Amino acid sequence: MAERVAIxxxxxxxxxxxxxxxxxxxxxxxxxxxxxxxxxxxxxDAIAAxxxxxxxxxxxxxxxxxxxxxxxxVSAAEGRFGRLDAVxxxxxxxxFKPLLETTYxxxxxxxxxxxxxxxxxxxxxxxxxxxxxxxxxVNIGSISGLRASTLRVAYGTSKAALMHLTKQQAAExxxxxxxxxxxxxxxxxxEMAKQxxxxxxxxDYHDAIPLGRYGLETEVAEAVVFLCGxxxxxxxxxxxxxxxxxxxxxxxxxxxxxxxxxxx
Numbered sequence: 001m002a003e004r005v006a007i008x009x010x011x012x013x014x015x016x017x018x019x020x021x022x023x024x025x026x027x028x029x030x031x032x033x034x035x036x037x038x039x040x041x042x043x044x045d046a047i048a049a050x051x052x053x054x055x056x057x058x059x060x061x062x063x064x065x066x067x068x069x070x071x072x073x074v075s076a077a078e079g080r081f082g083r084l085d086a087v088x089x090x091x092x093x094x095x096f097k098p099l100l101e102t103t104y105x106x107x108x109x110x111x112x113x114x115x116x117x118x119x120x121x122x123x124x125x126x127x128x129x130x131x132x133x134x135x136x137x138v139n140i141g142s143i144s145g146l147r148a149s150t151l152r153v154a155y156g157t158s159k160a161a162l163m164h165l166t167k168q169q170a171a172e173x174x175x176x177x178x179x180x181x182x183x184x185x186x187x188x189x190x191e192m193a194k195q196x197x198x199x200x201x202x203x204d205y206h207d208a209i210p211l212g213r214y215g216l217e218t219e220v221a222e223a224v225v226f227l228c229g230x231x232x233x234x235x236x237x238x239x240x241x242x243x244x245x246x247x248x249x250x251x252x253x254x255x256x257x258x259x260x261x262x263x264x
Contacts (some may be wrong), residue, residue, distance in 0.1 A: 005081040009033045009064050010091030012043030014190045018217035022051050022225045031077040033062040064091045064117030074124040084128045085135040086228040089118035097155040107154045114158035134177020136228040139166050139182040146247050170237030179236035181227045186243025189214040207254045210245030
């Protein structure tokens with residue numbers, strides 16, 4: 001694994017940075033991509049603070065919805081490290097507005113980044129990966145692609161479509177040795193979640209999740225790196241929900257818990 005190279009998009013913070021750090025701790029070399037130069041620089045500094053990895057990290061400013069920027073980023077990664085073994089399509093954006101208030105421009109931008117981005121990245125990266133025998137792609141979806149919810153018409157639809165794109169990519173790229181899977185995080189304890197999730201929303205999630213808590217960025221990262229490794233060598237075209245059981249449950253979980261506790 002010491003020779004392997006991964007590209008992680010949207011890697012300057014949050015789940016993406018956790019994924020990059022997990023790859024580095026497993027002795028991969030990592031190319032981190034982000035759209036904002038200042039955020040990327042701060043993310044690079046944060047990664048450097050975690051270990052002596054400067055010679056194993058390449059940072060590139062890239063808008064994943066821009067075909068030329070994507071192609072240039074993949075070429076730069078190959079030029080620096082000589083190969084490519086994994087791509088993690090983590091970059092994403094969200095617009096949380098009612099369906100009737102979501103503009104066409106907002107809808108289009110969300111799909112451009114969340115759906116077209118992974119399409120473009122895999123198109124550019126697959127030939128490079130094939131030259132050294134293949135590798136793995138992990139698309140980062142969302143529980144919102146598995147379960148509909150209010151205020152997520154663009155975001156949820158993009159993530160649902162990404163699940164099918166994952167299957168298409170898996171079906172077509174298997175013949176050149178590339179596996180493609182999707183990780184669908186549930187509520188995760190990110191900085192953004194801490195800022196925008198009110199105590200009431202957090203309580204609702206705790207009620208609805210069998211494990212009764214938010215996930216950690218590191219827990220998502222563990223699943224991603226597993227899917228990129230030899231332990232998942234016969235796994236492709238799958239969606240893995242890292243969600244504490246959220247997708248597995250329906251209504252009434254707090255009541256069922258109360259009834260179960262009363263029987264002990």
